Amino acid sequence: MLPAPFDVLPETAYRVLNLDAGETLFRQGDPSRGIFYLITGSVRLLRFARGGETIVVHRAGPLETFAEASLFVDVYHCDAILEQAAQLVELRRDPVLRQFHSDPLFAMALTSRFATQVQTYRRRLELLAVRSAQERVFTALAEGFLTGDIKTFATEIGLSHEATYRALSHLVRRGHLIKTGRGKYCVKTT
Amino acid sequence: MLPAPFDVLPETAYRVLNLDAGETLFRQGDPSRGIFYLITGSVRLLRFARGGETIVVHRAGPLETFAEASLFVDVYHCDAILEQAAQLVELRRDPVLRQFHSDPLFAMALTSRFATQVQTYRRRLELLAVRSAQERVFTALAEGFLTGDIKTFATEIGLSHEATYRALSHLVRRGHLIKTGRGKYCVKTT
């Protein structure tokens, strides 16, 4: 049920929560209880600017963790509001930290997970820096971002799905890509 | 000289390198020697698509670390080429891992650093999802992304510096921002 590396945690280290859309998971300034793993649904992490404007810091979706840094700081730095009803796991801070100190393998795995995420996000940021839709789509494809359907893919790379479809067919016409099926493409090997 | 948490490492754990533009730091498939901290200059991390195209995975600048995940995997997964001549620190893998295992505070600090970076990158990704230049600039400002000059700021938030300047003056005119000096702005408190 829990993804690695959290699967080694004892049952007392976490609990499953079922929350409805609109409910508040935590608020900015609350003492941090732990980090969260989302099974289904979605959560928005919000901060508030001094002018009163709401700023979306992050939108967490299924199978993602969030509020990781709360392990190492004492209070949450943003609000977490349920966007859709969700089932999620609260990984309690103290047991996780205890595991971190007593189990070097867990510590390594956790750190490795974060380090890998850092690199993944850097890749996505570099991807979004590519201005041309065609080039961006090609790069994203070559980097393996296309896992589900095209619309999801389009959102992930910051393009409208129409622009993505057009870029895809251009790339096929130009011979850079091969269409292998409905919504399936692969990079042409020279 | 080294930033936290690396400042606790013994002198034998790292060495300083001076490299010229165009030199190769490591190649994809090379056994991983460690992670790097860039003092000055810049490094491009590259992967190669099957069609032979070069893909920029990341561009590291001064005071950044990169190749963090190499601590936990055996080989590098991309090439590192010097974009500009650079002075950098190679943090050797084995001593760092040894410190990680023997020094819980170091382990925590390292993990905390990665977790914080994850959140920073998520914020930037969410920021880049904002289409309107004005809204993006405002959000970025409210989130404290403006630290250095405007051109750097513009690059970080994925806009041309001209568009950024225009958005800034619009926001000032509309009363959302206050110009506090040449290239200095702050969010208006209501």
Next chain:
DNA sequence: CGTCACATTGATGCCTCTCAAAGCTTGTGG
């Protein structure tokens, strides 16, 4: 006082978003 890099504003063109509509697939229920 001259140079350099940043800051600022103007004009133009292109690219992508947006709205719209029509094929195509798949799944569901009668």
Next chain:
DNA sequence: CCACAAGCTTTGAGAGGCATCAATGTGACG
């Protein structure tokens, strides 16, 4: 087995906004 619905795929037309090129202003520093 067929009909229909729903959602993805694909293509079209139009408009707006940002990138780009260009030029000038301005502050810092030697």
